[in-house]
Structure formats: structure tokens, C-alpha cells
Amino acid sequence: MIIDIHGHYTTEPQALQLFRDKQLAGLADPARKPGSTDLGISDAVLVKSVEPQLKFQKERGSDLTIFSPRASGMAHHVGTEAIGLQWATVSNDLIHRICALLPENFVGVGQLPQFPGVSPKNCIPELERIVTKLGFVGVNLNPDPSGGWWKDPPLTDKFWYPIYEKLCELEVPAMIHVSSSCNPNFHATGAHYINGDTTAFMQLLQGNLFKDFPNLKFVIPHGGGAVPFHWGRYRGLAQDMKKPLLADHLMKNVFFDTCVYHLPGIELLTKVISPDNILFASEMVGAVKGIDPETGHYFDDTKRYLDQLKDLSAESRHKIFEGNARRVYPRLDTLLKKRGHPAKKA
């Protein structure tokens, strides 16, 4: 089984965007608020909207996508906390419906109603709802709810602890994923995303978070940002700071995905990062939509890069494509077992 752990709902029906417009228009003129959170989207429209993803799953040979609302659409910095909660609820409900309609293809991951300067504790009710009621197996956690201004405390700060406690209790991992940037210095997918990944890893390196939360699991997407390319720098910084080896300090709790859009990048990733810490992902249909003129294939067809790695053992391959996902997302494993997909013995 090939599990793509990083897909966002980037092909939403227009009705969702119209709802969002009404929500935000309502800030200026309450008369324009949406009358209802019922978007009037039929099941048929929902299924139709994910045809691009289904087509790519089939063509590229993946089975299941861990699917969450559009990352840039979370926009935690926009509006008010109440509006953000409504937006998260509506967005999560749509993901839930898609997962219910196409359970073989999609499993849900949620958006939290974070708001800059507000304790992540306030996200706990929605986190509990999506996991216990909607059956989601993980959640996206934005390390910068201010959207490019980085005004909230680092991830190792006690500010974040309430949400970590709940994540551990529920046995769900968080993907550390920023949203859009309202700082003109940071292009979203070209700078803010990658910087967010690098920043999160370095915060974790500086701290000792996993001493307090030994069971907490973070996925850092986009191949871990700059981290694998600068693996020597991070090993060296940890050493200068008298931290344990990264394998012990962080890599029991931190995982990178394979959203790196060329073969040399994937080669590096698998060379320096243990196969126990790499999870297959493509973020399709996502950040980079085109076909690479150098290969004639889609940039984000990351399975092709992995398939070209001759030195990757069958065991490592299994970990990257399925085993690690089932270990990092234990609720996914439970779900798959229930559906008759036993986990392979390591």
C-alpha cells in the first residue's frame, strides 16, 4: 500500500470560496455574513472536485492520501477568532464528507482554529471533534498564526503545551505547516513554507520538548525545509549546544515528508535522513503544478524519484511508503487494520 501523507484540498468547489468571501465581507458589513454554514455542495460535486487527485493517484500508483484543507487557505491571521473557528469547522466538515464518500482514497487531517496571540488551548474542542467524531488521524499545526510576522512564541514554549497534551492523549501527530503569508517578504510556497519548516526544526533543536512529550510526533513537510541539505550544520549546532545526537534528541519524534520536487533532492534526503524518519508525500495538487521540462514528468510526482533510487532497500521502501505512516499516524493504522489491511511485520 502506498500512502501519500500530504495532500491538501486545493480543488475546492467555488461555493467554499464564496462562503469565505461572505464571512470576511461580514467583518465590514454584518449584513453580508453568510446566513448558514450549509454550503449547499452536493456529494456529486464533492466527488467531482477531487477527480484530479484520483486521477493522479491512479496514474502515479498511490493508494491513499492523507487529506486536509488547503494550507494557504487556513489563513489564521485573517478576521477574528470566531470567524476562524467557523472557517475551520466548515473546512474540516468538507474533508470529512470527502473521506466518507471515498474512504479508500482519502483519510482526513484537520485544520485548527488557531488565532495569533491566542492560546492554542482554544483549539482543543475542534481537535477533539475532528479526531473523535470525524475520524481524522492527524492535524496541521501552524507555527506562525500571524502569517509571516512570526509573533507567537517558538514551538518549545509552554504556550503550546495544552495542544501537545491533547495530541498525545488522542494519539495523533501534527504536521507543522504554516499558512499563507501576509508579509510581502515571504512568498508562500517559495519562502514561507520552507522557512517555516527550517525554523520549526531549529526551535526543536534548541529546546528539549520531547523530554516533556516523549510520545509527541511532528511531521515537518517539504522534505524538512532546508534541514537535510544543511544536515552537517544542524548536527554541528546541536553539538556546539551540548545537545544529544540528533538521532536521540529529535529523530524519535520528528519526521520529514518527501515533498522535494527533483531527483537530486530526494537522493540527498534519503542519504542523510534515516528511512525511519521519511514519509512518502507529494502535496498534489499543490505548490508546483507543472511538468518538468527536464524530465517530461510532473515536478510533484515524487514517487518517480523514489522509484529511481537503486540503493533503497525493499525494507526502507516499505517504511517510506507505508510503514512509517502507520507508525506516526496510529489511528490510520487502526483504521487500515479494521478495513483488512494488516500491517507488515518489520
Add this chain to the structure above:
Amino acid sequence: MIIDIHGHYTTEPQALQLFRDKQLAGLADPARKPGSTDLGISDAVLVKSVEPQLKFQKERGSDLTIFSPRASGMAHHVGTEAIGLQWATVSNDLIHRICALLPENFVGVGQLPQFPGVSPKNCIPELERIVTKLGFVGVNLNPDPSGGWWKDPPLTDKFWYPIYEKLCELEVPAMIHVSSSCNPNFHATGAHYINGDTTAFMQLLQGNLFKDFPNLKFVIPHGGGAVPFHWGRYRGLAQDMKKPLLADHLMKNVFFDTCVYHLPGIELLTKVISPDNILFASEMVGAVKGIDPETGHYFDDTKRYLDQLKDLSAESRHKIFEGNARRVYPRLDTLLKKRGHPAKKA
């Protein structure tokens, strides 16, 4: 000849730090201002202070270091514009004295008196002074003078044009190098530096700066941040934005150094980036000070990684170690020719 284009004066005599303390203490109590900009540092003390660099040059086999004030020490966000100007002047003067004392080992690159929110136009007098009076061959340009808050406009904004005009007129390149971070989210060398590199590259990708300044040259240090690791992403984003191929859009003007502290990173860098765009550098004695337990050698001994690349032709090697530096820093080339080091024919 082996030219290391990225060294900072990180071994300054204590007198420089005492001067800085007095400068900043003077903000709170004018009576504590330094009485003079004469630091009372003898030539012997200066020469002694760079013994670590001279030792590493000899041991590792590099000849000449392009040397600038400590990057994190620039701290453009601290104090006032006037204090920053005094600080830049004093810091540049020390570099100049070292380069005059040890001309075979060091060539100067300067610090600009940037200040958040203030036009870089104000840096022109100091830029002219260090190039025409002190013989510096380049300058460090901080894309985020606010020190981790990213409050100034992107590098493609007209805000920056006056300094670009002067850089072109003087024929000196700028290394795009942030300073320290006062945002607790960003560790300086582990996040802010690397994010600064990635951010700068993406800003340039989004814009068309080199149409306005075809002769402007930027060095993006630390191997270009995350860029080579995500080279497919950047090629794909450029394509999605209908920009020319990166080779034409940016890579006649943008260069990466080799401050990547492990062999797989250097392998990737030289695999995806043309040898015409890579300049040898180590940033010694700098960000990562220790010895890699996996190799028994210093993390920042980047020459060793390059020496291990079997597929690198003699021609590419010459470009990376000397040729590109002489091309990107034309005033360095002039200086070397005057000293009897002719440029090798390509």
C-alpha cells in the same frame, strides 16, 4: 590560488566589544558614550586575533579569505542610525587594518550602516568610502535590517535601487547576509541565516530586478539556503509564474557559496547548480565550530568536501576555487593582477 569568499571577523579583540557596549550604554546614559573611535588596538593584537584563521588557511590549503565584520555583530536593528554608522565605520576600519597588515591573506568586504525603515541610500557614503578609500571588493547587504521581523520591503522593491546603482557603478557585488535575530522564533545561524538566503532567492525569482540591473551581482551564502535542495520547486515555481528559465532569469547575477557543512550537501550543490555559479567558502571561524564525529574533521572545512568530488572537472574546480571569485569580484581580480597573479584563461 584558493579564495575563500566568506569569512567574518569572529575573533575580534575584546576592545571592539567594549566599544560596542559603551556605544549602546550611551543610549541610556550619554555620559557612558565612548570618548573616541580610537579603540587602542595595536597592530600586534590585530595580527594575533586572526591567528585561528591563518592557521586554518594553512592547514586546509586556502590562500586568501574575503573578510568582513562579524555578520551577527552588524545588528542593524540596534540603537539608532547614527550609532549604526559609527559601528559600521569602526568595524570596517578594523577589517581594513587587518587587510593592510596581512594583504596576502585577507581582502576586505564591508558592513553597511543600514537601519530598519531608512532608505539604503544613506549607506552610499560608507559604501563609497570602503571601496574607493579602503580598497574593499564587496559588501554585505542585509535584506532584513529589522533583525528577524522582516519589516523592510523585498529586495526587488525600488526602496533598494539607490544602493544597487552605486554597487553597479563601483563594480562590487553584494553578499545578501542577514545579521542577528531579535525574533525569538529564529535562531541566528540555524534559522535566520538560512531563511534569509531562501527568502532572498525567492524574492528575486518573483521579480525582474536584473532587467533593471543587468550587471548587479549577488552572492547568496550558506549554499543558497534551501534553494539547491528544492531546485525542482524553484524551477517549477518560475515556470508556473511564466518566468524565464532560472539560468536566464537569475543565474547570470546570483551566485551561491559552499558553506554547506557535510559532503552530501556539497554533492547536491554541485549536481544541480552550474559550476559557474558556485564560489568556494567556509565561513571559518564561524557558525559551526566543532569537529564532525562522523568524519573526524571540522564541519566547516568545506574544501575537504569539494576535494572528494570525483566528478568535478579541473575546469569546474578552478572556477569554484578562484575563477568565479575573480569574475564576481572584479576589484579582487584587479588587485590580484597587480600583485602578479594573472587570471587563468578559461
